[in-house]
């Protein structure tokens with residue numbers, strides 16, 4: 001539209017409906033039962049999404065059909081939610097499946113992602129170590145949100161930072177994934193953290 | 209506004225065999241891989257009249273008259289991701305849809321990210 005006036009041969013601008021919105025992908029990670037599904041549901045418009053999982057245990061008779069690829073497959077639900085900011089800008093939230101047999105999905109989920117929220121449960125802190133390791137390794141910005149479960153013991157932030165061996169520049173905050181405002185604050189902290197890193201005021205973490 | 213309900217097969221709550229029959233046993237799409245947030249857009253208006261398409265292909269075409277992400281498509285027609293990818297690859301092979309892969313690097317435009325942060329804050 002801008003250049004249509006200056007260049008008489010400028011192509012007709014594409015219908016705005018034909019232009020895909022800019023998409024921001026954010027991952028919600030953490031151990032088993034850490035609150036991933038809860039967070040996606042509290043802060044975004046949840047969409048049903050399923051993916052296939054191949055059941056290829058070594059003993060499976062189906063795997064041995066002569067020359068025929070006949071894997072048995074089942075479908076599993078994925079955490080998927082949208083936050084529509086405008087017609088041109090959409091945030092997608094994807095929960096990263098916690099169980100180790102889904103590790104193969106992480107690289108795909110992480111492709112092009114802006115950053116990740118790692119949910120931690122103080123009763124099982126070690127459950128989120130794998131997620132933290134992953135995002136550090138691929139150089140993706142992340143924040144750690146400690147989910148305050150009822151009855152769980154509260155620790156000072158610096159104690160948890162030490163336990164997680166988390167560098168000072170990685171935001172660590174408390175949250176209640178059931179509360180929209182709390183989940184929102186976590187997402188804001190993540191985007192601000194990504195911005196800080198991009199502005200170069202934060203430490204440059206190489207992609208390996 | 210007709211929902212995608214209209215074209216749902218009556219047996220959609222049945223066994224999961226049907227989607228695989230639909231994709232002729234393929235579990236991987238042909239051609240280059242199709243990202244979760246790749247944007248799919250139907251090419252031309254006559255595409256839905258193409259012969260030899262399954263109802264599910266037509267559902268995909270109908271949904272992506274305006275650009276739609278793979279994840280939104282799968283969610284919208286309530287089929288597993290892998291099946292939807294195969295359907296999209298079929299349509300791409302026949303020139304009926306364009307698939308725009310997302311950038312491998314996230315958005316680095318500070319203005320856009322600031323807009324995201326501000327919008328999230330207002331949630």
Ligand SMILES: Nc1nc2c(ncn2[C@@H]2O[C@H](COP(=O)(O)OP(=O)(O)OP(=O)(O)O)[C@@H](O)[C@H]2O)c(=O)[nH]1
Pocket residue numbers: 030031032033034035036037038039098147148149150175176177178
């Ligand atoms: N008190 C409290 N309970 C929570 C919070 N977040 C989640 N829960 C509860 O914890 C349980 C597990 O939460 P989910 O959201 O299902 O956890 P998840 O990470 O999706 O679990 P998996 O997908 O099984 O790995 C649910 O019963 C939630 O209601 C929180 O912030 N505070």
Ligand SMILES: [Mg+2]
Pocket residue numbers: 036037038079
């Ligand atoms: Mg869950």
